[in-house]
Amino acid sequence: MHGLRASAVVLLIVGSTFLAPAPSAPAVAAGPADPEPVSLVTLSVPDAAAMERLVASGADLTERVRPQPDGSVRIDAVLTPSQLAALPEGVSRASGSPAPAAPKATATQQDQVVVERAVWFRSRDGYFLSVEASSSAAEAATLTVTWQGRRGTSGQAEMVAYVDAGAYLGHQFSTPVPADDRPLRITVTSTGGGTAQARVREWPDGARPDQNGRGYQKDFVTQYMPPAQLNERIKALHRQFPRLTDLIALPYRTNGYRRHAQALIGTPPGAAVVVTSNAYGSEGGNDLSVELAAPGAPDRPLRVTVSGKLITVSLATDASGTPVSTAAQVVAAVNAVPGIPVKASLYRTDPGAGVMAAAPPVQLDDFLNAPADVPRAPAQVLALRIGERRDGSRTGVLAYAQEHAREWVTPLVTIEAAERLLRNYAHDRATRRLLERTDIFIVPTVNPDGANYSFYDFNSQRKNMTNHCPAQQSDPALRNTWGVDVNRNYAVGSLSDGYFGASANCQSGTYAGPGEHSEPESRNVIWLAQKYRNIRFAMNVHSYGGFFMWPPGAYKLDGRVTLPRPTPQDEAYFLRSARTIEQAIAGERGTVIWPQQTGPVTDVLYSAAGNSADELWYDHGIYGWDFEVGADLWDPATRTWEGVGFQPPFEEGHAEAMEFATGLISLIGIAADYKER
Numbered sequence: 001m002h003g004l005r006a007s008a009v010v011l012l013i014v015g016s017t018f019l020a021p022a023p024s025a026p027a028v029a030a031g032p033a034d035p036e037p038v039s040l041v042t043l044s045v046p047d048a049a050a051m052e053r054l055v056a057s058g059a060d061l062t063e064r065v066r067p068q069p070d071g072s073v074r075i076d077a078v079l080t081p082s083q084l085a086a087l088p089e090g091v092s093r094a095s096g097s098p099a100p101a102a103p104k105a106t107a108t109q110q111d112q113v114v115v116e117r118a119v120w121f122r123s124r125d126g127y128f129l130s131v132e133a134s135s136s137a138a139e140a141a142t143l144t145v146t147w148q149g150r151r152g153t154s155g156q157a158e159m160v161a162y163v164d165a166g167a168y169l170g171h172q173f174s175t176p177v178p179a180d181d182r183p184l185r186i187t188v189t190s191t192g193g194g195t196a197q198a199r200v201r202e203w204p205d206g207a208r209p210d211q212n213g214r215g216y217q218k219d220f221v222t223q224y225m226p227p228a229q230l231n232e233r234i235k236a237l238h239r240q241f242p243r244l245t246d247l248i249a250l251p252y253r254t255n256g257y258r259r260h261a262q263a264l265i266g267t268p269p270g271a272a273v274v275v276t277s278n279a280y281g282s283e284g285g286n287d288l289s290v291e292l293a294a295p296g297a298p299d300r301p302l303r304v305t306v307s308g309k310l311i312t313v314s315l316a317t318d319a320s321g322t323p324v325s326t327a328a329q330v331v332a333a334v335n336a337v338p339g340i341p342v343k344a345s346l347y348r349t350d351p352g353a354g355v356m357a358a359a360p361p362v363q364l365d366d367f368l369n370a371p372a373d374v375p376r377a378p379a380q381v382l383a384l385r386i387g388e389r390r391d392g393s394r395t396g397v398l399a400y401a402q403e404h405a406r407e408w409v410t411p412l413v414t415i416e417a418a419e420r421l422l423r424n425y426a427h428d429r430a431t432r433r434l435l436e437r438t439d440i441f442i443v444p445t446v447n448p449d450g451a452n453y454s455f456y457d458f459n460s461q462r463k464n465m466t467n468h469c470p471a472q473q474s475d476p477a478l479r480n481t482w483g484v485d486v487n488r489n490y491a492v493g494s495l496s497d498g499y500f501g502a503s504a505n506c507q508s509g510t511y512a513g514p515g516e517h518s519e520p521e522s523r524n525v526i527w528l529a530q531k532y533r534n535i536r537f538a539m540n541v542h543s544y545g546g547f548f549m550w551p552p553g554a555y556k557l558d559g560r561v562t563l564p565r566p567t568p569q570d571e572a573y574f575l576r577s578a579r580t581i582e583q584a585i586a587g588e589r590g591t592v593i594w595p596q597q598t599g600p601v602t603d604v605l606y607s608a609a610g611n612s613a614d615e616l617w618y619d620h621g622i623y624g625w626d627f628e629v630g631a632d633l634w635d636p637a638t639r640t641w642e643g644v645g646f647q648p649p650f651e652e653g654h655a656e657a658m659e660f661a662t663g664l665i666s667l668i669g670i671a672a673d674y675k676e677r
């Protein structure tokens with residue numbers, strides 16, 4: 001309880017980075033059929049009610065969230081200009097430093113202060129201090145930490161109260177505080193009069209990883225890889241190591257990197273019609289054209305004809321020969337033609353009363369820019385199974401990445417780990433032990449369609465590519481908002497069960513889908529857990545922010561009722577294992593995952609209804625973890641922590657892949673030592 005509960009503090013990150021357009025995006029002036037650009041902005045959210053409105057608004061929130069001294073929270077989000085202009089009530093764009101904490105009334109009774117955790121860590125940037133404490137006066141108290149360190153060093157810093165969904169979770173530093181040398185002792189002083197002292201312990205201070213022998217090989221990833229390349233890599237590994245691997249084609253094919261072809265004709269709002277092909281663009285939809293013709297003669301009826309690939313709408317005219325057909329009439333006329341290869345619809349919520357003007361032929365387009373050799377057909381998702389004995393007799397470990405398409409570093413973590421395991425097996429004892437004792441399942445990309453869309457069309461794509469929106473939310477300018485958040489599509493702690501942190505809005509960044517397990521991407525993950533009952537550990541690899549998390553990952557907002565917490569025994573095991581794995585991660589380049597970002601998802605991040613780790617844990621008894629790779633980098637010039645983003649320059653992405661592959665191999669080591677209880 002202690003320590004874990006204290007880690008209930010959400011860390012947030014701030015920064016404002018504009019996302020570059022996908023390299024393939026055509027540089028054309030924005031028209032009504034073009035999606036709005038997006039940018040990564042930092043929002044200020046005053047309280048739980050505003051956070052609820054923000055989630056409900058469909059905002060695409062990142063994992064960088066931070067409590068502020070004034071009680072608000074700052075969170076990074078991926079937003080369009082229209083979303084920015086219409087932020088939910090109370091939510092605003094963060095600017096400058098947050099307001100200082102309001103002066104608090106002096107408590108009439110001295111409060112009790114408890115230090116939950118006081119730790120120091122040494123990253124490649126020096127010493128840092130992290131403290132979590134609580135006051136019996138809750139958020140009414142302001143807590144200040146003073147410390148003494150080695151060599152007579154000392155310092156002082158104010159904590160922030162963290163209140164989530166109306167519940168006070170404790171006080172912490174907004175981010176770890178730099179110290180001149182190793183901090184030894186702290187005193188926490190409350191404005192309520194209470195104080196507490198504690199010794200400062202080392203973090204993560206986990207078990208030291210197995211030493212790899214001389215000649216241990218690593219560093220196998222040289223670039224970001226789209227799905228086709230990821231699959232080629234694991235196929236090549238299977239060909240080279242047939243006695244140590246199996247290639248598993250997961251049973252549920254994705255919908256495919258494909259869309260129906262569309263055209264927006266006319267001028268919204270009022271007089272505009274959306275035409276959508278029945279066939280996917282790649283299957284003939286892109287060959288169709290639509291024109292609106294003015295007959296140039298009086299008293300003509302509205303007529304629709306299909307000639308080859310051209311659909312001609314001949315507009316009705318009045319006695320003077322002027323076109324009089326409204327958008328609604330054109331839609332009805334098109335849809336009344338038997339066997340016509342398109343459907344017409346009104347633009348968004350327009351009633352369609354505007355009169356349509358003649359328009360030359362417009363070719364329909366699926367707006368997909370990937371090269372022709374990127375397959376459009378439903379995709380097979382592949383798993384590489386690694387181990388000496390792949391018969392169910394060894395402890396299974398599942399590592400799966402890229403549920404979220406834009407998280408380009410995450411597949412590299414799994415590829416790097418697979419390469420290291422296989423290429424060091426023959427000469428490295430520690431690696432051989434892992435392959436003797438475990439049965440490893442690696443899925444580099446759960447969501448290949450979304451990944452292709454992120455690579456070739458819209459690099460901020462989070463979800464899969466399947467559009468479940470009704471016609472009025474399906475005009476081509478909205479195409480970057482479609483899709484299901486794969487990590488909200490699972491069946492435990494789900495939106496439909498009443499849990500918070502997913503959306504029923506098909507355009508939301510966290511759209512849960514039309515039903516639990518509606519998407520092949522989520523069914524594939526659960527299929528692995530059901531089919532291979534020896535899987536006892538799972539790592540769901542995400543980015544960014546630098547977190548290490550486990551269940552529960554969702555709560556009901558009213559009363560902040562979480563999914564059941566693991567037993568104290570299991571919580572201790574989760575935490576102890578995390579410290580071991582974080583020790584291994586730190587060994588790569590000195591990245592230390594912060595203590596306040598190590599813990600249950602609901603405590604250290606937010607509620608994520610219907611996520612996969614919860615289903616693996618609660619339904620299958622699998623220790624389900626989440627990495628958020630891409631920890632903040634310390635900027636010594638500004639003395640602030642800076643976020644790395646979803647697609648950092650490859651040099652940084654490469655370094656993240658190296659350190660979290662080491663972490664993943666450390667998890668496999670924990671599985672190798674695991675004894676069924």
Ligand SMILES: [Zn+2]
Nearest residue numbers: 404407542543
């Ligand atoms: Zn993610």
